[in-house]
Amino acid sequence: xxxxxxxxxxxxxxxxxxxxxxxxxxxxxxxxxxxxxxxxxxxxxxxxxxxxxxxxxxxxxxxxxxxxxxxxxxxxxxxxxxxxxxxxxxxxxxxxxxxxxxxxxxxxxxxxxxxx
Amino acid sequence: xxxxxxxxxxxxxxxxxxxxxxxxxxxxxxxxxxxxxxxxxxxxxxxxxxxxxxxxxxxxxxxxxxxxxxxxxxxxxxxxxxxxxxxxxxxxxxxxxxxxxxxxxxxxxxxxxxxxxxxxxxxxxxxxxxxxxx
Numbered sequence: 193x194x195x196x197x198x199x200x201x202x203x204x205x206x207x208x209x210x211x212x213x214x215x216x217x218x219x220x221x222x223x224x225x226x227x228x229x230x231x232x233x234x235x236x237x238x239x240x241x242x243x244x245x246x247x248x249x250x251x252x253x254x255x256x257x258x259x260x261x262x263x264x265x266x267x268x269x270x271x272x273x274x275x276x277x278x279x280x281x282x283x284x285x286x287x288x289x290x291x292x293x294x295x296x297x298x299x300x301x302x303x304x305x306x307x308x
Numbered sequence: 309x310x311x312x313x314x315x316x317x318x319x320x321x322x323x324x325x326x327x328x329x330x331x332x333x334x335x336x337x338x339x340x341x342x343x344x345x346x347x348x349x350x351x352x353x354x355x356x357x358x359x360x361x362x363x364x365x366x367x368x369x370x371x372x373x374x375x376x377x378x379x380x381x382x383x384x385x386x387x388x389x390x391x392x393x394x395x396x397x398x399x400x401x402x403x404x405x406x407x408x409x410x411x412x413x414x415x416x417x418x419x420x421x422x423x424x425x426x427x428x429x430x431x432x433x434x435x436x437x438x439x440x441x442x
Contacts, residue, residue, distance in 0.1 A: 227340045229324030232316075234340060276341045 196297065200269050203298050207244045207267060214244040215282055219266070222277035236277060243270040245282070247304075258308050263293065268300045280304050309404065311364050312356060315439040318401040318409035319354050319370060331391055347377040347428065350388065356439065364441030370396070370411070372433040378421055385431045389416045396435050406442040411435050 207214045219241045226235050249263040264280060264287075278289045290303035309317075322328060323335045334349035336342050342349070351373040358367035372392060376384045393414055402408040414435040422428040 222343060225341065225343050227336055227342075229320040229335070229337070232320065275343055277343070 199298050203267055203269075207246070210246060214246050216242065217245040217264070217266075217280055217282040218242055219271055219274070220279045220281065221272070222275060225277060241271055243267060245280070247282070252308075260306055260308060261290070262287070262304050264302050264304050266300045266302070268295060268298055271300060274300065274302065311360075311366055311439060311441045314404050314407050314441065315356055315366065315368075315409055315437075316354055317403045318407070318439070319352070319437075321401060321403050322395055323352060328395060333388060333391070345375070348375065348384070348388075350374050350392075350433075358436075360439065360441075362441070365439055366441075367436065367438045370435050370437055372435075374431045374433055375422060375428045376431075378427050378429045380429075382418060382431075385416070385418070385429070389414070389431070389433050392433055392435075407440060409437055409439045411437050 220238050221241060222236045222238050224237045227233075228235070243266060246265040247262050248265070249261075251261050252259065274289055274292070276289060280287045280289060285306060287304035287306045290305050293301040293303060295301070320337070328335070334342070334346060336345070336349060336351050338351060338353045353371040353373075354368065355371055356366045356368035358369075360366040374385050374388050376388070396411045397414050398411065400408050400410045412435065414433060417432045417434070419430040419432055422430045
């Protein structure tokens, strides 16, 4: 087995070994987006990826404490490239994808946001 | 509709026209995330920040960031700016009866490598406008 395959296997194993610290999430990924200047409408095409994520560090972000920021760690191989259009859903709540803190070919760590 | 929406419609009608689409220059507005922008595109910002001659009029600047492939010299930027000139300089647009947006003279500033993607070279095309409402 290649080193990258070996690491991917162990990343998957790690997400399973942390048990309920890794929760099931649904990532809605926009595969294309277009803007029509005539109608002022944005059209997107989305695909949904089910994967596991470790969610940490809940902080309230704005001066009036109306924005909650969390950090999500996901398996890069499962989710592929992500963009600012994508949304992450878990516990019946939808979170906007924020800045990517770090992304390797194995693990992606990203900020996620929602209004209270 | 208010003056800001009418102004936006006037400006966007230029970039939604068949003739501009046939120029094959990818064009996006601000606050739109293009997933595959490529190495050549323009980004349109309408900045209605000036005074108008009455309460329903306003002036401002249309800013168009021109992104081209880095390292290939300024010619492509100049060609795109000239194309923009042919659609904008001295032109008047009206999408709502009685209102109109008039463009004046343009300017082009070479900014340098894009701060987000250094594979792109950015220049800023700007042209003042006056929107007249009734």
